[in-house]
Amino acid sequence: MTLAELERKLGRGVSRAIADFSMIEDGDRILVAVSGGKDSYTMLHLLRALRRKAPVRFDLRVVNVDQGHPGYPGHVLRDYMKREGHDFTMIEEDTYSIVTEKIPYGKTYCSLCSRLRRGILYRAAKQLGCNKIALGHHREDVLQTLLLNLFFAGQLAAMPPKLVTDDGSLIVVRPLVYCAEEDIRAFAELEAFPILPCDLCGSQEHLQRKAVGRMLDQIERERPGSKTIMLAALRNVHPSHLLDRRLWAALHLPAERDTEEEGSPRDGIIPNECLVRT
Ligand code: SF4
Secondary structure (H helix, E strand, O other), rough: HHHHHHHHHHHHHHHHHHHHOHHHHHHHHEEOOOOHHHHHHHHHHHHHHHHHHOOOOHHHHHEEEOOOOOOOOOHHHHHHHHHOOOOOOEEEOHHHHHHHHHHOOOOHHHHHHHHHHHHHHHHHHHOOOEEEEOOOOOHHHHHHHHHHHHHHHHHOOOOOEEEEOOOOOOOOOOOOOOOOOOHOOOOHHHOOOOOOOOOOOOOOHHHHHHHHHHHHHHHHOOOOOOHHHHHHHHHOOOOOHOOOOHHHOHHHOOOOOOOHHHOOOOOOOHHHHHHOOO
């Protein structure tokens, strides 16, 4: 795909997510969190393009957190933001020392590191007068989280496209949730974004996340389109076919009619007789 085609495709995904979940409203001031990776560069590029033609008015404030990783090349990001004319703030806060002190050597830093970074971003949003924060999680992040929760946490949950912070003062949005990582990667390469290295922290990547990522890639290789279907499943939930009593109570669900007797199982639901019983 050409750069223009990719931009149109990604732009359509972002517009759809924004419309589906009312992510952006008139008068919003949005803190766009950038890490210097392909996802946040792409998100920033697409939000700015959208801002130029959107019927509503909203502002973007771009923020990066320099967490004190040895050799962090913050100047690369500064130069890019200046060149592009973004309203950019780099916050320097040494969470690296805290994380390396608290987490035993060899363990993954990510959980504490990202919690601290999130706190810094929330604070920055309030200081900059923002009411929303945009994060660059994409389709693969959503699907990996779904599988991680399913396999390791005993929960059926992916990532919220939009959530209100605990104190109710900010809204976090994820405009890339419908966008495929491969499209983002290709777009970032063609745009030649100056990507910052992501291994400066010395942390091992989240091993379980990596494992489910590989699993999803393998399924996609064997059955192309599987990721699209999985994402569609998240938009087509049948609460009565889940076993959560709180959900049943909250939705006042009656017992479902057995339409299978009439020889027409509901679209998308696997008929009971197809299930292997041992
Ligand atoms: S990969 Fe490194 S910088 Fe990123 S969340 Fe994990 S510890 Fe923090």
